[in-house]
Amino acid sequence: MDLKTDKRDDVVVLAISGSLDALSAPELADTISAQLGAGSVKLVADLAQLDYTSSAGLRVLLNGVKAARQKGGDLRLAAVQPNVKKVLDLSGFMSIMKSFPDVAAAVASYA
């Protein structure tokens, strides 16, 4: 997994690429935790380049969205690719997380 962080006004975009699994999920968990700890509670997960997510990845996303909402923010999804969307649908995540076709729309949704 490769993880890049970009700030757009008060929204932090986490671009996650490759595979989000038990080996890579801790890095994303740490990054989300650090952002929330620093007061950045409006998060966007850019999944345009994410090919795969396992249950470990799902747990990190779930913990992330819960923690962000507890702080008055949110973790929103952008550009979810079909393979990953199937997993998110199957696990019920699409029913509780806001998803947008691209990063610009996800960032704009916080306005």
Add this chain to the structure above:
Amino acid sequence: MANQQTRVALVIGSGGVKCAAALGLYKALKREGIEIGMMVGAGVGVIYAALLALGLAPEQMADMGAQLWSHALTAKHKRRALWQILLPNVFGFDENFGTVDDTLLWERLRAAYGDAKIENTTIPLYIAATDFHNGEQVVLTQGNIVDAVRASLAIPYIFQAHRVDGRLLVDGSLSDPLPIGVAIKENANVILTLGFESPYQGKINALMRYSFQVSSVMSNNLLKANYAFHALAHHGEILPIRPQFQQHVGLFDTDKIPAIIAAGERAMEEQMPYLNKVLALAQ
């Protein structure tokens, strides 16, 4: 009272006339000065979710609910439906199948909601239906309340599906009998839920009863699975409100609405001390 950061949602799922208990919940909440920040409905629950969202007086809502949902709705059967079952190729069996004539349902929905729009309700309203082609939950947040409620009342085998914005929609309970996920997604902190398991058939002596039994088994297991997931996924608190009825309540027992409302009010009052603590913590 909850502050601006605390959004209280009321989610009303399936349950026939038992959903009228929502009016009792509302009365108890109003007495405590607790405002509902969003209404979510699916199945028959949409009838009361929509009435509450319009901000009508409780007595008026009770009357309208009783007038809207009664046994007369299913009295007129479509003769063609039987032939569609027996000779599908001759009589054209398709996705618009339903055994009951929905003319009276439409009349009552129009009388109750008129031209009211979802986006103009006093309390934000979310109506959950199901896309009949792919099973996805469809959350309607704008357009005519009449169309949205009709879609979510498209109970399989009984009322035909209804097309909204190009999508053929059926009963919201098919994708989620208690759509808590909608409230989670819309950032509600405290979610009050009112939903009932689908009744099982006392006697399975006809094809329709057999079908309803299968539906109930699947629907109730879906309810449990979704509830478990939402309980784990929510960042705040979900409070199931469980009215206890003194006697059996059938799908259309509108004469029992006063007792159902009273049961809802009692159930909410029992949870009130805890709810007040939760809201105080959230401030």
